[in-house]
Amino acid sequence: xxxxxxxxxxxxxxxxxxxxxxxxxxxxxxxxxxxxxxxxxxxxxxxxxxxxxxxxxxxxxxxxxxxxxxxxxxxxxxxxxxxxxxxxxxxxxxxxxxxxxxxxxxxxxxxxxxxxxxxxxxxxxxxxxxxxxxxxxxxxxxxxxxxxxxxxxxxxxxxxxxxxxxxxxxxxxxxxxxxxxxxxxxxxxxxxxxxxxxxxxxxxxxxxxxxxxxxxxxxxxxxxxxxxxxxxxxxxxxxxxxxxxxxxxxxxxxxxxxxxxxxxxxxxxxxxxxxxxxxxxxxxxxxxxxxxxxxxxxxxxxxxxxxxxxxxxxxxxxxxxxxxxxxxxxxxxxxxxxxxxxxxxxxxxxxxxxxxxxxxxxxxxxxxxxxxxxxxxxxxxxxxxxxxxxxxxxxxxxxxxxxxxxxxxxxxxxxxxxxxx
Numbered sequence: 001x002x003x004x005x006x007x008x009x010x011x012x013x014x015x016x017x018x019x020x021x022x023x024x025x026x027x028x029x030x031x032x033x034x035x036x037x038x039x040x041x042x043x044x045x046x047x048x049x050x051x052x053x054x055x056x057x058x059x060x061x062x063x064x065x066x067x068x069x070x071x072x073x074x075x076x077x078x079x080x081x082x083x084x085x086x087x088x089x090x091x092x093x094x095x096x097x098x099x100x101x102x103x104x105x106x107x108x109x110x111x112x113x114x115x116x117x118x119x120x121x122x123x124x125x126x127x128x129x130x131x132x133x134x135x136x137x138x139x140x141x142x143x144x145x146x147x148x149x150x151x152x153x154x155x156x157x158x159x160x161x162x163x164x165x166x167x168x169x170x171x172x173x174x175x176x177x178x179x180x181x182x183x184x185x186x187x188x189x190x191x192x193x194x195x196x197x198x199x200x201x202x203x204x205x206x207x208x209x210x211x212x213x214x215x216x217x218x219x220x221x222x223x224x225x226x227x228x229x230x231x232x233x234x235x236x237x238x239x240x241x242x243x244x245x246x247x248x249x250x251x252x253x254x255x256x257x258x259x260x261x262x263x264x265x266x267x268x269x270x271x272x273x274x275x276x277x278x279x280x281x282x283x284x285x286x287x288x289x290x291x292x293x294x295x296x297x298x299x300x301x302x303x304x305x306x307x308x309x310x311x312x313x314x315x316x317x318x319x320x321x322x323x324x325x326x327x328x329x330x331x332x333x334x335x336x337x338x339x340x341x342x343x344x345x346x347x348x349x350x351x352x353x354x355x356x357x358x359x360x361x362x363x364x365x366x367x368x369x370x371x372x373x374x375x376x377x378x379x380x381x382x383x384x385x386x387x388x389x390x391x392x393x394x395x396x397x398x399x400x401x402x403x404x405x406x407x408x409x410x411x412x413x414x415x416x417x418x419x420x421x
Contacts, residue, residue, distance in 0.1 A: 107151025
């Protein structure tokens with residue numbers, strides 16, 4: 001779509017202010033920000049002026065974005081609620097091989113139940129497995145790297161940015177073309193984790209290893225009926241069922257899960273609606289305030305000087321590290337539309353974007369959401385759960401030391417292999 005006139009640049013201020021609030025307030029005013037009511041108040045104060053402006057000037061675009069928001073939240077909510085009814089119990093031997101297998105399985109199933117669903121399903125069994133060990137601070141870090149971020153790169157269900165791309169016209173199966181980048185990132189991270197954990201395991205006290213062996217209990221899966229409901233959610237997207245029928249199916253699957261799953265399974269998972277309510281509140285503001293930014297980038301994005309794949313990979317990834325990766329993806333998707341329209345495409349065009357640029361944007365958003373705790377929704381959730389259990393995750397800057405040491409070199413390798421063009 002071409003607009004007669006792009007909105008003034010200052011109309012993007014609410015979007016920037018909201019993202020800064022999301023990034024800063026959890027650190028500066030943790031107790032205040034922890035209440036969803038306060039998040040709703042701050043979000044409303046920031047976004048209502050933008051809503052009024054858009055209602056009078058860009059009503060069609062606002063309505064389109066709100067439809068995308070509804071689809072987005074219904075998908076995340078259904079995956080979150082249904083996966084919360086699946087309970088994994090047990091305590092395996094906490095060896096490097098077992099831990100690496102946890103991460104590998106989590107990275108694979110993240111593409112089916114989303115990074116949030118996979119994280120909530122596996123983090124507690126992994127923590128229980130390693131509870132008897134003492135040198136374990138690296139485990140939740142690598143879990144966030146692999147399961148909460150990089151793993152969910154292959155389907156629109158895997159990570160929220162990719163679902164937004166799907167809503168913008170990217171075919172469901174297109175993300176499977178990212179298998180080479182996914183395999184490379186997963187392979188590097190799992191290899192580093194295995195040798196890191198093996199080194200830590202060798203330095204565990206003998207009494208702790210014996211304690212771990214004494215606590216071994218086979219894994220058991222409860223609430224298996226929810227796999228049927230998860231399949232219903234996934235197929236509603238994979239079969240490209242149009243809205244609103246797609247969303248109706250998701251809601252029905254969620255209702256079945258709530259009705260047919262024993263309540264004690266969710267209680268054992270310490271399931272609450274707080275995380276998904278937080279996402280719904282914040283993204284309501286994001287989807288409203290980002291409309292002017294998307295229009296501006298669509299019309300003038302080519303003037304930013306981003307023309308190469310590695311430009312988009314690092315620009316998208318850099319912002320995804322400190323802002324949420326879903327709106328970042330959309331911002332650079334719109335920029336890539338402008339660049340493609342102005343300069344043409346070197347390869348295929350996918351949803352109006354050069355396929356090479358889209359690959360870079362997709363990988364940048366998904367992979368580099370792992371660079372900080374605030375880059376992707378599940379990151380802080382995993383940290384909070386780890387802190388509640390027997391393994392303390394590193395503080396904010398301690399985590400960034402891990403990501404700087406491990407992730408940045410990994411992404412440089414991926415750039416040299418895939419995104420030099």
